[in-house]
Amino acid sequence: MIVAFSVTPLGVGEDVGEYVADAVRVVRESGLPNRTDAMFTSVEGEWDEVMDVVKRAVAAVEARSPRVSVVMKADIRPGVTDGLTSKVETVERHLSS
Secondary structure: OEEEEEEEEEOOOOOOHHHHHHHHHHHHHOOOOEEEOOOOEEEEOOHHHHHHHHHHHHHHHHOOOOEEEEEEEEEOOOOOOOHHHHHHHHHHHHHHO
């Protein structure tokens, strides 16, 4: 499965990059395939391991913020691996046609 999620600290002002970095650090240290862009961090793996990483990423932000907002989207597709790469490659292949 792939989960794309965004963790936003609330009540800490406009500059939230430092807090978001705490969440992304948890994801990167997990060892699971992941990708971060301007809006979301995507992580790929089995349900329990992905949800554990999301929970720990939220906790990292929550430790320094009075309130946290989380947005998640999941692609649950049993038997598919390397979806983070293959989905993008498929779109790029169609764009180059």
